[in-house]
Amino acid sequence: MRRRFLVERFEDGTAVLRGQDARHLSRVLRASPGDRFELSDGSAVWLAAVSRVEPDGVEFRLLERVAAADLPIEATALISIFRFVRLEWAVEKATELGVSVVRPLAAARSEAGLVAAAPKRLARWEKIAHEAANQSRRTAAPQVLDPIRPGEAFRETNAEIRLILSERRDAPKMESFRPARAAKSIALAFGPEGGWTDEELSAARTAGFQEASLGPLILRTETAVVAALAIACCGWA
Secondary structure, eight states: OOOOOEOOOOTTEEEOOOOHHHHHIIIOOOOTTOOOEEEEEEOOEEEEEEEEEEETTEEEEEEEEEOOOOOOEEEEEEOOOHHHHHHHHHHHHHHTTTTTTTEEEOOOOOOOOHHHHHHHHHHHHHHHHHHHHHHHSSOOOEEEEEBHHHHHHHHHHHOOOEEEOOOOTTTOOOGGGGSSSSSSEEEEEEOOOOOOHHHHHHHHHHHEEOEEEEEOOSOHHHHHHHHHIIIIIIIIO
């Protein structure tokens, strides 16, 4: 299976790959003129042949259009900030599962030091999402947005299905919210290690979110992200 890379744009039957991906292609994969790869500009995918390898970029000639295979559902993951090494893993796996938007949340029970440091980590999270999009052969990488407070994020969300993952034993199972027809969009909110506060749950309900459970066991946040997105993106799409 050919490797896929994301480029900024296609222009007059050509494209140029720059940055870290270009360095990886030229120095690690040892690409040379004539080698073929798939390229995506975020909306279309093309089979392309390397035409020239330069120190600052790899140039391509577009050959033929390739059918894109992205998931039909647009998923937003609202992920409360928690330990960065595990949050990065969650961003990577969420990308592989087809998430469209990742929004970090400065939840009340997120560690204050992590919340303060989060804006400086945004570029790294974007890089992780970009690399995971390449690996999983997506047409585009997800947006990784600036961290905000949960209440503000809930108010801004207008997805067709809006669920806030809950630890309450009497919360309905996520599967009970499966739509009768394929949904176009879904938003899933994941709490921090200390859980949601009553105020955050109230703000979510006011914004149209419904509490949902992933079962009787208490999952780590990153596990909940993978489990819920696998159900929504791969099971409901």
